[in-house]
Amino acid sequence: MKEISVIVPVFNEEGNLADLYKRINDVLIKINKKSSVIFIDDGSNDNSKKIILELHKQNNNIEYILFTRNFGHQSAVFAGLIKSNSKCVVIIDADLQDPPELISEMYSEWLTNETPIIYAQRIKRKGESIFKKITAKFYYRFFSSIIDFNIPLDTGDFRLIDKKVVNEVLKMKDSNLFLRGQISWTGYRSKKIEYVRQKRKSGKTGYSLKKMIRFGLDGIISFSNYPLKLISLIGFYLTVISLLLILYALSSKFYYGNVIDGWTSLTIIISFFGGIQLIAIGIFGQYLARINDNVLSRSHYIISRQSK
Ligand code: UDP
Ligand code: MG
Numbered sequence: 001m002k003e004i005s006v007i008v009p010v011f012n013e014e015g016n017l018a019d020l021y022k023r024i025n026d027v028l029i030k031i032n033k034k035s036s037v038i039f040i041d042d043g044s045n046d047n048s049k050k051i052i053l054e055l056h057k058q059n060n061n062i063e064y065i066l067f068t069r070n071f072g073h074q075s076a077v078f079a080g081l082i083k084s085n086s087k088c089v090v091i092i093d094a095d096l097q098d099p100p101e102l103i104s105e106m107y108s109e110w111l112t113n114e115t116p117i118i119y120a121q122r123i124k125r126k127g128e129s130i131f132k133k134i135t136a137k138f139y140y141r142f143f144s145s146i147i148d149f150n151i152p153l154d155t156g157d158f159r160l161i162d163k164k165v166v167n168e169v170l171k172m173k174d175s176n177l178f179l180r181g182q183i184s185w186t187g188y189r190s191k192k193i194e195y196v197r198q199k200r201k202s203g204k205t206g207y208s209l210k211k212m213i214r215f216g217l218d219g220i221i222s223f224s225n226y227p228l229k230l231i232s233l234i235g236f237y238l239t240v241i242s243l244l245l246i247l248y249a250l251s252s253k254f255y256y257g258n259v260i261d262g263w264t265s266l267t268i269i270i271s272f273f274g275g276i277q278l279i280a281i282g283i284f285g286q287y288l289a290r291i292n293d294n295v296l297s298r299s300h301y302i303i304s305r306q307s308k
Contacts, residue, residue: 003033007080013094014047015202023100043070071301074177096201098158106160117190119159127199146226175296176218235278242271
């Protein structure tokens with residue numbers, strides 16, 4: 001078994017790979033134990049694949065997986081976790097926003113204190129849009145308020161995890177991957193290392209707005225029933241309000257009698273059933289979400305080629 005593997009998901013990163021590998025490898029040379037860098041090409045349509053194969057030929061500590069198409073960042077990391085066979089694993093972005101030199105600090109924390117999870121927390125994010133910074137800040141604060149375990153704020157997937165954490169994550173049958181949540185969910189002891197997130201070295205972000213929204217929803221839906229509870233609650237309050245409306249409609253009719261024919265019954269029916277329907281949808285949703293999660297057990301990705 002190797003000592004350490006570094007997992008790198010790659011989607012159109014041709015301008016970053018050579019430099020990235022060099023900087024990671026410098027850290028691995030210092031660690032001086034059996035190690036590997038695992039590149040997972042997530043269906044790039046630039047020269048990333050070619051560069052990975054070339055780097056693999058020239059360096060014997062490189063492993064690779066090529067996907068048939070773009071399956072998404074989380075699927076790529078997951079494939080890397082499966083391929084890794086090491087005492088500890090580091091997940092890092094390919095665009096050099098996460099400085100590889102931090103791996104050295106993570107590794108010594110793991111080695112000396114046997115800390116199972118060492119995550120890198122961003123104290124500053126360079127070269128990212130205000131929109132991304134604000135939505136990320138808000139999202140993780142909201143997320144952490146609706147789940148029942150602790151998740152570090154301002155933290156992506158850049159982290160070192162022990163083999164035992166990898167094994168627990170690989171056991172999970174989640175169809176929608178949200179690895180930072182799944183790793184925190186294990187509850188293993190963790191430690192943070194603060195860092196300044198750099199500007200992407202070259203190329204542009206592979207996370208379109210659509211992918212970001214999808215990812216955000218995956219996290220919430222996989223780890224919380226809060227939205228469903230919220231609809232049920234709204235339905236409940238609407239029902240209470242509609243009961244008051246019913247009383248009002250009935251008294252208008254029988255007390256004052258100055259009401260157009262049909263208005264009373266219509267008001268009662270619409271308001272009462274509106275409320276009941278929302279409660280019902282909320283309850284159905286609770287079941288549906290659970291069944292859906294279990295039924296969709298499609299594989300996370302398809303591999304077209306990989307190293308031994
Ligand atoms: N990535 C991927 N598949 C995708 C999108 C991104 O494997 O569909 C990789 C990308 O190459 C990088 C990491 O995931 O190594 C983070 O992506 P990116 O830098 O585009 O996201 P951002 O830093 O803008 O959130
Ligand atoms: Mg990036």
